[in-house]
Amino acid sequence: MLNDxxxxxxxxxxxLYSHDISFLPFxxxxxxxxxxxxxxxxxxxxILKFARDNLKPVIPRGSATSxxxxxxxxxxxxxxxxxxxxxxxxxxxxxxLIAEPGAVWWDxxxxxxxxxxxxxxxxxxxxxxxxxxxxxxxxxxxxxxxYGSIADNVVKLRVADFSGxxxxxxxxxxxxxxxxxxxxxxAWIRVKDYEDFNYYAFHVDAEKAVKLAYASNYYSAxxxxxxxxxxxxxxxxxxxxxxxxxxIATTKKMDGNEEIGREIWESRFYPIRIxxxxxxxxxxxxxxxxxxxxxxxxxxxxxAQFGSEVWFIKGGKAAVLSFILCDERRWSYVLYWRYxxxxxxxxxxxxxxxxxxxxxxxxxxxxxxxxxxxxEFKKKVDPNNLLNPNxxxxxxxxPKLIAIxxxxx
Amino acid sequence: MKEFLEKEALIxxxxxxxxxxxxxxxxxxxxxxxRGRMFMLRSIxxxxxxxxxxVEDFYxxxxxxxxxxxxxxxxxxxxxxxxxxADFVRKGFAPLNIHKMxxxxxxxxxxxxxxxxxxxGKWAEKYKTKEKAEIIYFAGCTASYRTxxxxxxxxxxxxxxxxxxxxxxADEVCCGSPFLRTGxxxxxxxxFKKNYSEWRRRGVKTIxxxxxxxxxxxxxxxxxxxxxxxYKWDFKVFHTVQIIHxxxxxxxxxxxxxxxxxxxxxxxxxxxxxxxxxEPREVxxxxxxxxxxxxxxxxxxxxxxxxGGVRSQFxxxxxxxxxxxxxxxxxxxxxxxxxxxxxxxxxxxQSSEGxxxxxxIIEVVNKKL
Numbered sequence: 001m002l003n004d005x006x007x008x009x010x011x012x013x014x015x016l017y018s019h020d021i022s023f024l025p026f027x028x029x030x031x032x033x034x035x036x037x038x039x040x041x042x043x044x045x046x047i048l049k050f051a052r053d054n055l056k057p058v059i060p061r062g063s064a065t066s067x068x069x070x071x072x073x074x075x076x077x078x079x080x081x082x083x084x085x086x087x088x089x090x091x092x093x094x095x096x097l098i099a100e101p102g103a104v105w106w107d108x109x110x111x112x113x114x115x116x117x118x119x120x121x122x123x124x125x126x127x128x129x130x131x132x133x134x135x136x137x138x139x140x141x142x143x144x145x146x147y148g149s150i151a152d153n154v155v156k157l158r159v160a161d162f163s164g165x166x167x168x169x170x171x172x173x174x175x176x177x178x179x180x181x182x183x184x185x186x187a188w189i190r191v192k193d194y195e196d197f198n199y200y201a202f203h204v205d206a207e208k209a210v211k212l213a214y215a216s217n218y219y220s221a222x223x224x225x226x227x228x229x230x231x232x233x234x235x236x237x238x239x240x241x242x243x244x245x246x247x248i249a250t251t252k253k254m255d256g257n258e259e260i261g262r263e264i265w266e267s268r269f270y271p272i273r274i275x276x277x278x279x280x281x282x283x284x285x286x287x288x289x290x291x292x293x294x295x296x297x298x299x300x301x302x303x304a305q306f307g308s309e310v311w312f313i314k315g316g317k318a319a320v321l322s323f324i325l326c327d328e329r330r331w332s333y334v335l336y337w338r339y340x341x342x343x344x345x346x347x348x349x350x351x352x353x354x355x356x357x358x359x360x361x362x363x364x365x366x367x368x369x370x371x372x373x374x375x376e377f378k379k380k381v382d383p384n385n386l387l388n389p390n391x392x393x394x395x396x397x398x399p400k401l402i403a404i405x406x407x408x409x
Numbered sequence: 410m411k412e413f414l415e416k417e418a419l420i421x422x423x424x425x426x427x428x429x430x431x432x433x434x435x436x437x438x439x440x441x442x443x444r445g446r447m448f449m450l451r452s453i454x455x456x457x458x459x460x461x462x463x464v465e466d467f468y469x470x471x472x473x474x475x476x477x478x479x480x481x482x483x484x485x486x487x488x489x490x491x492x493x494x495a496d497f498v499r500k501g502f503a504p505l506n507i508h509k510m511x512x513x514x515x516x517x518x519x520x521x522x523x524x525x526x527x528x529x530g531k532w533a534e535k536y537k538t539k540e541k542a543e544i545i546y547f548a549g550c551t552a553s554y555r556t557x558x559x560x561x562x563x564x565x566x567x568x569x570x571x572x573x574x575x576x577x578x579a580d581e582v583c584c585g586s587p588f589l590r591t592g593x594x595x596x597x598x599x600x601f602k603k604n605y606s607e608w609r610r611r612g613v614k615t616i617x618x619x620x621x622x623x624x625x626x627x628x629x630x631x632x633x634x635x636x637x638x639x640y641k642w643d644f645k646v647f648h649t650v651q652i653i654h655x656x657x658x659x660x661x662x663x664x665x666x667x668x669x670x671x672x673x674x675x676x677x678x679x680x681x682x683x684x685x686x687x688e689p690r691e692v693x694x695x696x697x698x699x700x701x702x703x704x705x706x707x708x709x710x711x712x713x714x715x716x717g718g719v720r721s722q723f724x725x726x727x728x729x730x731x732x733x734x735x736x737x738x739x740x741x742x743x744x745x746x747x748x749x750x751x752x753x754x755x756x757x758x759q760s761s762e763g764x765x766x767x768x769x770i771i772e773v774v775n776k777k778l
Contacts, residue, residue: 006437008438011462012440012449012458012462012463012466013438013439013440015452015458016438016439016440016445016448016449017439019423019448020423021422021423021424037437037438063425063428064423064425065423065424065425083437084437104428125424127426127479128424128425128426128428129425235483236483269426269481270481272422272424272481272482273481273482273483275420275422275481275482276420276482276483278419278420279416279419279420280419281422328419329419
């Protein structure tokens with residue numbers, strides 16, 4: 001039944017499909033039993049049937065560019081890599097993109113641009129991250145100041161689970177759920193007309209940056225702190241003024257520095273370039289209320305080389321990503337991980353939350369407004385807990401250990 | 410070697426921007442993606458993987474350098490691949506069977522082709538070439554044995570424009586590029602010594618080649634080998650297209666009009682490896698052609714699929730990539746695809762199966778001079 005679906009149970013492939021971009025100390029995960037690369041929805045349904053019949057976990061995987069462990073086959077099972085389901089098209093009249101889960105954001109953007117259209121939001125990992133991956137994580141990124149999260153722009157999803165496949169507009173059961181409630185096989189996403197943006201840099205501190213970012217209806221706003229610019233200059237051989245800087249992307253005219261604005265904007269897909277100075281880098285990523293951003297920065301001050309970037313979000317939230325440089329060959333590497341939990345603790349005290357949950361921070365999903373409802377839904381659609389187990393819905397020892405570690409961070 | 414590989418393997422962020430890899434794009438499995446190979450290296454160095462199970466996938470790479478262009482953490486990936494391959498060879502895990510066979514052939518013939526060493530310069534018998542001069546034409550193996558029309562057009566062009574040059578004929582040996590790319594460094598040192606002594610004996614100061622692979626090897630790898638061996642390196646090295654470009658700029662040559670719709674394929678060894686993108690385009694524009702770019706061009710150009718030992722060891726992969734490049738060229742509506750490399754020409758010609766005309770820039774320029 002499954003013989004014609006591209007797959008591999010070779011040890012090397014299974015080994016390579018058992019990790020994401022994170023390298024957490026002490027965390028061990030299993031290798032999957034097999035990796036499938038479905039070509040279409042029929043293949044996905046066949047894989048799900050096989051999983052149910054054999055009680056095997058199913059772990060959907062895009063480009064694995066997240067660091068929350070969402071694609072780790074914690075209990076082994078079947079990794080479903082969407083490399084071959086990467087088709088997309090656009091309804092130009094309704095301005096709706098229809099994409100398979102393996103379609104890569106920047107491939108889509110280039111095609112949309114040819115038709116005079118553009119994505120409303122896209123991740124800063126757009127050159128490699130996929131539609132299915134970003135929706136499953138519910139991310140923020142470029143354009144989120146005007147258009148919110150990807151969830152705010154998804155109209156409809158097609159989802160496969162053990163009972164079949166269906167289209168649904170109840171996207172809250174799937175967005176950010178990491179495939180724990182069903183596997184996304186198609187997404188309908190709102191796009192916009194293409195616009196020529198200007199990019200303006202302002203050398204302002206976090207407090208002024210917040211005011212400026214929300215002063216008008218701008219498309220996107222990125223704040224990078226002085227620490228980050230210092231590191232960036234060192235590694236990329238650039239000569240940017242080493243000051244806190246806000247870059248605003250807008251069609252409006254502003255009086256900021258356009259040359260610096262464009263230079264920073266053009267490197268928006270390269271936030272982890274500074275890793276070369278590590279060689280290791282620990283990302284601490286949180287959402288905080290924008291007006292609390294200055295306070296967050298005052299409280300979050302790791303004793304390490306680090307720099308931060310912030311994407312401002314519609315509705316007064318800010319996605320803060322702090323990059324902590326370290327060296328995993330040193331024993332102190334383990335201690336640096338506490339900064340992730342420290343950032344989270346500070347963010348929560350300020351009314352913020354974890355950026356995502358995945359595996360490592362699955363305990364955070366209990367703070368979701370509709371967690372109870374989601375939990376009931378999960379039990380209904382996946383009674384055997386085969387859809388990406390241990391993700392989003394906390395289970396096993398790890399969430400408890402993380403909770404203890406957070407107390408001491 | 411170990412320190413270099415370890416440092417770079419740790420620096421890799423696993424961001425997957427390197428999915429642009431031509432081999433990954435046709436195979437689709439992590440083991441042939443650049444980040445997959447970086448993860449394998451990291452795992453080998455940490456003792457989690459045995460080198461023997463990864464070696465074949467390390468050779469499914471054309472060393473085109475597309476990964477290096479997009480790398481978030483600026484890893485010199487081509488150097489990483491070549492260093493890792495050399496390490497595998499040193500430890501007895503490689504070379505792969507066909508690469509080994511090519512080296513054995515080269516030990517006898519002075520080239521990876523089976524033809525006799527003394528036939529290397531046969532194509533030049535109809536021309537008068539000098540024994541000694543300050544400029545030498547280095548034809549390279551592919552133009553000497555397979556795409557002879559490139560060597561012939563080059564010599565005709567040099568003669569027409571009055572370049573005083575010599576040619577080593579059967580005394581020229583392979584530059585060593587196929588062996589450097591496949592980690593078989595020992596034989597390259599022998600080829601280096603042979604070519605070096607010929608150039609010195611002939612009073613050469615400048616080396617000109619039509620081959621992008623030879624150009625990359627002689628201008629980038631030879632100075633390092635010279636330093637390792639304690640040889641003095643003071644040669645100037647040019648690709649033919651640079652000479653054409655210079656003569657055009659100086660107004661010393663004029664080209665006739667060629668009103669055809671054409672596109673240009675950037676050879677990886679000339680473009681990404683050596684940064685030569687504009688000279689060939691300016692030469693083609695000087696012909697007043699209807700020039701149209703392919704979607705992926707310059708540093709983002711798709712590799713033809715032949716390099717890095719892929720064509721010899723994994724021909725089906727090379728052909729699939731070559732066909733993709735031809736399809737991309739066809740989408741431009743161009744009648745001709747022009748390149749600056751005998752190996753690209755050979756491979757694209759075979760990949761096109763006669764559906765598109767592939768020419769080297771020197772063929773066009775020589776005809777239109």
